[in-house]
Amino acid sequence: MLEVDGVRAGYDSTPILRNVDLSVEEGEIVGVMGKNGVGKSTLVKTIVGLVEPDEGTVRFDGRDVTDTPPHERARSGMGYIPQGREIFPDLTVEQNLRMGESINDGSSALLYEDVFDYFPILDERRGQKGGTMSGGQQQMLAIARALVANPDLLLLDEPSEGIQPSIVQQISEDMRAINEDLGTTILFVEQNLSVIRDMADRCYAMERGTIVDELGATDLEDEETIASYLAV
Amino acid sequence: ALMGGGSSDTIKLGILEDQSGNFALVGSPKHKASLLAIEEINNDGGINGQQIEYYDPDPQSSNDRYLELTRRMVQQRDVDALWAGYSSATRETIRPYIDQQDQLYFYTTQYEGGVCDKNVFAVGPTARQQLGSVLPYLVEEYGPRIYTIAADYNFGQLSADWVKVLADENDAEVIGEEFIPLSNSQFSSTINRIQDADPDFVMSMLVGQNHTSFYEQKASAGLDIPIGTSTAMAQGYEHLRLDPPAMANIYAGVNYMQEIPTNRNTRDGGFVDRYYDMWPDAPYLNEEAENNYFSIYMYKRAVEQAGTTDQEEVKAALESGITYPAPEAPDGEEIKLVPETHHVNHHMWVMRADENHNVEAVDDRVIDETFLKDTVGCDLTSKDEEKQYTPQDYYEEAG
């Protein structure tokens, strides 16, 4: 489904990613973990197309999309939930969702109603400006916005940030449910131990711009191993 | 200026007229006609055998630039005489410097009148001359009730005052008066008020590009009261630019328009022909263009008479009552520069446009510049002044 091959990328000639290889099979839920600043978000942005790699290729659905602009990648089925929410502040909640929905070709199984089931607050606040929602509400909106696009591959960058504990648990469960019910493939970045454990089938560990390890299902049972990649 | 004029072997003239910017429409004919006069004189052997050399940078319709360029003309080019500027504001911008340098300066635009300045030769017609030709004619033709609309600035306000003075003199009355900001191009409410007042005729002293729209808008609103003006057609040739019948029934009091029927103007090889021979693409030959043209010739006569380009002596020669057979005057007549006032007794015409924008002369006569000379007693031959008088002075003098 997704294949990242020998990617080198960065911002304005500051290299961040070095020789990153990673692949996600259809239907998998794969995590990426690593400390602050190792380049997790940069990796996701490279996959989405917001950062252009200097070297290497990104393949999606069997096609080389390295030079494909982000909006075309989105239309061909990539959904992105960025770190820091990136809500359109002056659009209403409903318009933010419609922005997500507008790439949906109509075949969506997951429409507003389902999303509102997950996050009822969004239903209540349809007319509120996105920018005036509370931090956590914005995070929910960002997730919902990606879901209504009904993507084949969902990329989540620290989805639990700023969300109350009970909903963090619920999100992990919901993501698994979406994965199972709709077959959506998921790649997510996390620093929250329990989320990684609850969600991931397997997990990559990043350090200083490159992938250093891959943890399988059994490794993920072991809290120590995970923690070693998240703390000093 | 310190070295005195006559020592070099060419005569240097400064021609500052707008070739770009807002005033280019009216300024570029002035520029072109000046060059025509200079070329004719040079081809004819120059002045006292000296060729004319001219400097004509483009002041771009900006007053600041005018001052810069005037300084440059005087200090760097050491010009013997200067022609500069369309608007009164421009003249007022450079006049302090002109007076400081005692620079011989020709101001050729038709204007509100009243400048009594020893260095300035204001050879365009004054409001009193222009309105004095058209207003009495209209009172005669249509009746005594006048509605004045004028641009809301010095020229307009002073011209409106002159309308009142002239109305008095002609037993007419001003029943309404409105001043329009220069930036305004919407005339519905003005037209509305004129219709409400229902005058015998309107006097219009609107100026500039925004105000030109008035004529189109009043025509389509069905306002068909005759209009007298000192500002339409002769400068910005609205009768050629606007779609008929916008200018129908408009009477302009002017000293010159391309269409005036004098032999000097319209005969084969006359003024109009010579102008378009030199400038085939020029859109129009306007009132100020003729003023530039004849005043350069007047300058020529003055230099010949003085036998030098020394500016004080040339001024003295100009003050000796120079005349010239300008295109505006019928055969056998010469217009005269009045020594005391530095203004010109013009041959004035009343020109009327019809529904098809054909322009014809309906009246003409010489009108003297009387305000400065008689009313306020400006006499530059005996007393050096650097002043501008206003109609207020007229009332004060008249009591």
Next chain:
Amino acid sequence: MATDADSAGVLGRFVDAIHGPNTMGESRRFWAAFGVVALLMVTFPLYMLESAVTNMSQYLALTLLALSLAVVWGFTGVLSFGQVAFFAVAGYTYGIVGINVAGPLGTMAGLFVAVGVAALFAAVLGYFMFYGGVSDVYVTIMTLVVVLVLKTFLDQTAGDKWTIGEAALGGFNGMPGIPDLALGIGEPFLVFDDFTLFYAALLALLVTYLGLRALLNSDYGRVMVAIREDEDRTEMLGYDVKRVKLTVFTFGGALAGLSGVLYVTYFNYISPSELSLTAASLPVIWVAVGGRKTLLGPIVATVAIERLGLFLSVNVGDWAFVINGLLLLVIVLLLPEGLVPGLRDLVSWIGDRRDEGGTDDTTEPSGEVIE
């Protein structure tokens, strides 16, 4: 270099005061170049024609207008289109006082009253805006509209009823006969015309430049920059943002007023055309082209743009505005930070290439250059 310990102390303090992260030009090389330029300016009348010198005094007067905007916009983040309003108000005020009160006393009083009135006008307008919660682009448009109101009003003040004492406002045609600035009591002992005006303007510029450098590198200057960077953050550090903005705006008004006075003494005349849309945009253009987060940029750009305009109008005619516009476009597109920072980057880039590893003191923080 100074042997006297005490004077070295004063000098040292002064040198400290005008250096800091908020202004450009720290190095020996910079001050050497500065000295050369200053010398060239002081001796300008020796090798230039009279008209070039007098035109230069006009440009120098205008640099103060540009600097007034640089302080308000470039360093405090308040984009005002209204600097020309303060400029013109001061010009008119100086004219009214100078025409009515004869002699040098009148012109000296005119100078102070004019700058005072401009500052007061700015203070009132600033209070009305900043304490009323008007900010960002709304300030820009509001100040622009104020300029237009003033112009619309002045345009129609031709009649006699708009005469204040001896001075007629003069409407669209403006107010002529404004006297030169003169010093003295009774008899003037120094009149600022032609050359003296040039030196007065040059001195005013030099003092303003060094004074502003000191201001911007002071604590107060840092608060100004902080407000430009993030108003809310600055408020939350305990600074009275509104008051600082008002103070700076008032100061900018006074500086624009000083510029206006020098300018009218050059023309001996002022008219509402100083308040046209074009005139109101010019300071913005100078500052943007020169580099708004600098002091040198606006100065250089003002002189360069005005001088270039004259050059083009003399030599190019018809196409002058087209070339002028194209140059502007090229500069904003290629050097968004402005001409002077752009050149500085170029110079330091060349310098780096030449003496790799040399001791260059122009290391800047990465990211934006805050000169």
Next chain:
Amino acid sequence: MAPGVDLLVQFFPSFAKIVLAATGLAIIFGIMGVINLAHGEFIMVGAYATTLAYNGALGALPLVPVDPIGVLPGAVQLPAAMLTGVLVTALFGLVVERTVISGAVPNWIAERTIGRPVVKPMYDRLLDSMVATWGISLIMVQLVRNLYGNSLNGIGIPFGQFSYGNGLSISTYKLVLAGVAALVLLLLYVVFVRTDYGMRARATIQNEGMAKSLGVDTERTYMATFALGSGLAGLTGALYAPLQTIVPGMGGGFLVEAFVAVVVGGASVVVGTLLAGGLLGFVYALFANVWGTFAGRIMLLVVAILVIRFVPQGLSSLVERIRDRWAEVS
């Protein structure tokens, strides 16, 4: 005659002028964060293209070898000329967008010569865009003057007059313009509220990266928005071509009203422009009618200052505030 009727009739032209002057600017400003100081010149382009087409001089435009309008029957010549004006201006806007506002053309060249882009797009850079468009305005005024001279021959005003009693009449065309202005607002309402285009355009300016990753072709959105704004400016030029003298500087007469209306109106293009046109048009009509044109103009500006001071976010925010207040009470 009832002064009310008079005032009403006088209100229409001022409303039309303000609305038509403002919409193009409002869209480019509100959606792209670009302050287009050359807006007046875009209007001028519309008027020039219309007039040239109508006078059968279309061949004088670059790239148009013949004069297609000249062969049309008389009644459709003016509308066809106006349509030409709109299209030419929209196209012109597109060119400006690609070369200056987005920097796409210079960047394309630079990437092929020095290997990296040199121009940062002007989107949401209010002040830089102001300087750049100021440059464009300088160039255009003089370029047009150099190419077409100081003035073009005008087009007569169609439709004749509308009399409303007691010898009072107004050019019918001016009333028609008020209708067109209302229609333009209605169309924009449909475009912005009923289609996703407006929403996407706004999303694009608020967060370009995110808009891209939601499938929005932001380049195209920017181009379309700028072309739409330019086309509306062109429409204004086309509609005012018969009313106004056709000179290169004619755009200046629209700029002030446009800016004032945009700011007074506030963030929402349609509602804001409608309210601003209504309020300012009314103020102008009232004062111009009763105390003369000078009073009308000064009061228009003074009211603008007061609105900015007391409703800094513009009249459309007032509507939102009232809605909130209402929600609070109920």
Next chain:
Amino acid sequence: MSDTADGMDPAVKQTSAELATGVDTDTILKTEGITKRFGGLTAIDDVDFDVEAGELRCLIGPNGAGKSTLLNLITGALSPSEGEVYFRGHDITEMDPHERIRRGLSIKFQVPSVYEDLTVRENVRLPIQRLASGAERDERMADALAAAGLSAKADVAASALSHGEQQQLEIGMAASLDPDLLLLDEPVAGLSVDERAEIAERITQLNEERSIAFVVIEHDTDFVAEIADHVTVLHQGETFREGSIEEIETDPEVQRIYLGGETDA
């Protein structure tokens, strides 16, 4: 130019403290019936919220409970629909934010907000220059940089700092205002485990050594458990529970609305 850039006397703080005698000086912050409505939504509903001097209080609650809003009402970034805010005995409801700051309040926002284009050193200078000059200023700046662990990056533009470093910088700036009460909105969101530990340590240290009172909003329950003396739970704009961390964590209602089934504690 006076040392305090805007000319206000730093002594004001002391004076007001003296004036505040007679009021219960242990309560540093007090809100009385404070209410904030946004249109039809009541985000804060008649809340009485008290903080003792030197206390370390955590404010938790579901997303949208009104925590950030409450903080904004205290700092003056928002003005209340009803109710009053008292700080050290004075009614500060009508005051501009900067006046409140000068009386000893300080805040770190939910989204990091440092001066991105200024260097770290210039960032730190701004709060300190108002309070100190000369050698004292240099010393305090050095201390603040050291405490934030940013001495080595003092001349780097703040935009070049990592997320965690920016958080540290902002806390450092807020702390160097010498506040009596420091408000932190989600100080560790998006930080790694070790950075969280560092910040927790920093907060406890400031609280203990300089007896600064804290109100900390955070969703990380481990973090809350580590630092808090006392926890307030906000729910739907109202005070829902108040108590020690143990009481709160075991409260079944809190678990239902906020914590979820099981917790890591």
